[in-house]
Amino acid sequence: MAYSIQEQHSRDLDWYFIDGNKKPIHVATGGGKLPKIIEENDEKNENLHAQILQLPIQYEIEINPILNEFVNFENEELRELYLTDFNEMAGRGFISLDKSNLGNFEDGIYHIVAYPKGSIISKGIELNIDEFIANDLIIDTQKNSSLDLLKLFENDK
Incomplete structure (x- = not known):
């Protein structure tokens, strides 16, 4: 099966890849277009996501110091609510990303x-996922499991 265009538009889907420094990355689509390999493998992506959610939260986290340049929060309560899932992913060892331009599917x-x-991250960095796709840095959900990801985490302790 595959994620439909309607599903991609209407859901905030999660997917994962490894960057050039072998760091695990979590991406929340915010209703945006998925990379083709993820789009075509919805069941495998959902299974991988379920496995990742079972990983223990074992890392202290940091919030992007310029997050307010990307997201406007009406109050601190809404900010904390927004951060919940991203903090949990960072606590599992992922650099956690959100879509910058909501409403622009492509x-x-x-x-x-x-x-x-x-983590070694430049402050204020913005990542274009298309660049990672071109460099074959997407996690292949057919070959990787949460156990493979755990090996990556061991280097960060």
Whole structure:
């Protein structure tokens, strides 16, 4: 099966890849277009996501210090609610990204929301996911499991 266009538009889907430094990345689509490999493998992506949600939260987290340049919060309560899932992913060892331009389905620009403390990340970095797709850095959900991801986490302790 595959994610339909309607499903991609209407859901905030999660998917994962490894960056050039072998860091695990979590992406929340915010109703944006998925990379083709993820779009075509909805069941495998959902299974991977379920496995990742079972990983323990074991890392201290940091929030992007310029997050307010990407997301406007009416109050602190809404900010904390927004951060919940991103903090949990960062606590599992992922650099966690959100879509920067909501409402623009084709736009592949994302910003960092939260990340494990001590990660080497440039402050204010914006990542274009299309660049990672071109470099074959997407996690192949057919070949990787949460156990493979755990091996990556061991290097960060």
